[in-house]
Amino acid sequence: MPSLTRVEAQQRAELITVRDTDVVLDLTRQSRSEREFGSVTTIRFDARPGAQTFLDFKGVRLNAARLNGRELDPxxxxxxxxPLTDLAADNTVVVDAVMAYSNDGEGLHRHVDPADDKAYLYAMSFLDAGPRWFACFDQPDLKSRYTFRISAPEDWTVHGNGPAEQTAPGQWTITPLQPLSTYFVTLIAGPYASLYTEHDGIPLGIHVRASLGDALRREAEDIFRVTEQAFDYYHRTFGVRYPFGEYHQAFVPDFNAGAMENPGCVTFRDSFIYRSRATRSERAGRAGVIAHEMAHQWFGDLVTMAWWDDLWLNESFAEYMAHRCCTEATAYPLWTEFGISRKAWGYVVDQSAATHPIAGNGAEDAQTALQNFDGISYAKGAAALRQLAAYLGDDVFLAGLRRHFDRYAFGNADFAELVASWSAAAARTLRIGPSSGC
Ligand SMILES: [Zn+2]
Known part of the structure; x- marks a missing residue:
């Protein structure tokens, strides 16, 4: 299937502005081998009258689609x-569909725990898997407010990118407070074992499958402590409060990456919930991932790249800030570990045939952006940002970031706009290029 190209994304962003998205999911049927679920998406968006564009949709069956009350040919x-043709200034499109649960960790993943036969769902929309569970305009610079209305078994817990309210047994509404890019829209639903607390006005939750409940009770204190220390550190450092309301951390099975920074509901691989005695090094590694995903809440989620070729900057920034945060605010001083192992990861890739510039990978389509995700994009990029902070001075480095968060909050920005924020804070012009050191 074709991957969305940068040119297509730019053309679509010039034509439309998404206002809000309402998704109704029917998750009630949960036989052991359940494969499909109902998904009805309603999107309201503005467009240039008479224009045409398209919606991304990776369902199993399209029951019906309507644009401004007009039936579309399935x-x-x-x-x-x-395809959406003959658009009006103000449009409503409805897609009534059957979607497939995934078993590859992307889209709406379904896992049946062999320990007790209970089913668990979590959604992974990164990088272009959102359309596998709801119809959308799937690109990072078409943000929307989302409302989810979910029917699920009555003994399930449901969380997403905003406060989840159970309106009747098994009936849930999630209303994210802020506009979201499609790639970090998420959901967890199942008979999760959960622990809750609150810190500085932010409701916190940790969730695991029920068979890991005992292990969670042993690990929760360390996870909550690191989370609270990191919130305090980022609030002090960024000067902008965490903007997404509640903060849930779900440790889920079959997860492909280490974690995913969905605003308000981060998903982690559940091997971070240690089943037996853990070493200090393992706990330090987990603290680094927790702090990394929290840094993304600002860099990536509050201000999002306009196109995938700036994805390196999300990762370099989160990697850099996580090491800073853990060293300065937690019991896990990670800069030593960075020098010993993370940088070595960058050196190895840099000396291989796969080496590439940190910035400007020039991804012409969404899938190509993934090919450069390696020790250069994470570790070498973080080392370069550390050098930049030393070069500019920490005050200027942080003042530039604050300016950037202020100016582009809930929107999108590219690397050049970030450099401009630093230039403004430094009161001199930084240049992007081979000799700029950026
Ligand atoms: Zn990351």
Missing amino acids: SSWQDERI
Whole structure:
């Protein structure tokens, strides 16, 4: 299937502005081998009158699609796109569909725990898997407010990117407080074992499958402590409060990455919930991942790249800030570990045939952006940001970031705009280029 190209994304962003998205999910049927669920998406968006564009949709069956009350021909859905023609200034599109649960960790993943046969769901929309569970305009610079209305078994817990309210047994509404990019829209749903607390006005939750409940009770104190210390540190450092309301951390099975920074509901691989005695090094590694995902809440989630070729900057920044935060605010001083192992990861890739510049990977389509995700994009990029902070002075480095968060909050910005924020804070012009050191 074609991956969205940068040119297509730019053209679509010039034509439309997404206002809000309402997703109704029917998750009630949960036989042991359940494969499908109902998903009805309603999107309201503004457009240039008379223009045409397309919606991203990777369902199993399209029951019906309507644009401004007009039935669309289901056979027009091809190559995972639904064409939308003759747009009005103010549009409503409804997609009524059957989608497939995934078993590859992307889309709406379903795991049946062999320990007790209980089913667990979590959604992973990164990088372009959002359309596997709801229809959307799937690119980082078309943000939308989302409302989710979910029917689920009555003994399930549901959380997402905003406060989840159970309106009747098994009936949930999630109303994220802020606009979100499609790639970090998420959901967890299942008979999760959960622990809750609150810190500085932020409700916190940790969630695992029930069979890991005992292990969670042993690990929760360390996870909550690091989370609270990191919130205090980032609030002090960024001068902008965490903007997404509640903060949930779900440790889920079959997870492909270490973690994913979904605003308000981060997902982690559940091997971070140690089943037996853990070493200090293991706990330090987990603290680094917790602090990394929290840094993304500002860099990535509050201010988001306009296109995937700036994804390196998300990761370099989160890696750099996580090491800073853990060293300065937690019991895990990670800069030593960075020098010994993370930088070595960068050196090894840099000396291989796969080496590439930190910045400007020039991803022409969404999938190509993933190919450069390695020790250069994380570790070498973090080392370069550390050098930049030393070069500019920490005051200027942080003042530039604050200016950047202020100016682009809940929107998008590219690398050049970040450099401009630092230039403004430094009162001199930084240049992007081979000799700039950036
Ligand atoms: Zn990251």
